[in-house]
Amino acid sequence: MKAISSLDDLMNGAAVERFNKCLKEVLNNIFDPNTDAKKTRKITMTLTIKPDKSRNSAKFYLDVRSGLAPIEPYEVNTMLSRDDRGNVSAAEFGNQIPGQTSIDDVETAPDNVKPFVIGGRR
Numbered sequence: 001m002k003a004i005s006s007l008d009d010l011m012n013g014a015a016v017e018r019f020n021k022c023l024k025e026v027l028n029n030i031f032d033p034n035t036d037a038k039k040t041r042k043i044t045m046t047l048t049i050k051p052d053k054s055r056n057s058a059k060f061y062l063d064v065r066s067g068l069a070p071i072e073p074y075e076v077n078t079m080l081s082r083d084d085r086g087n088v089s090a091a092e093f094g095n096q097i098p099g100q101t102s103i104d105d106v107e108t109a110p111d112n113v114k115p116f117v118i119g120g121r122r
Helices: 010-030
Strands: 042-051 058-067 078-082 088-092
Touching: 010 042, 010 058
Parallel strands: none
Antiparallel strands: 042 058, 078 088
16 A cells, blocks of 8 residues: 555546646637637646544545636627518628628639630630
């Protein structure tokens, strides 16, 4: 039996391992561009020790949790429309003027189709 003299010895290294896992989660959360950079993150490590009645043994319970910043909501503008049959649709738009056709909306001919030219060379 190995004596517990530091956090490294506790639960055969599981305490340090779990803390390190939470630390990695927190650091990744800080660099996630979808979260608020200024929100505080935290790691909570709780060790509960419950001795038996004779005081000859005890159970150790370890709980390690990370408090992360939540994902920020995302906002987008949409244009709502209804056709002649009453069908409703929504489309995203950015800096585009309402009703203006985007270049992305224009269909292009497939690469294998060549235009027919009358009276000219190709």
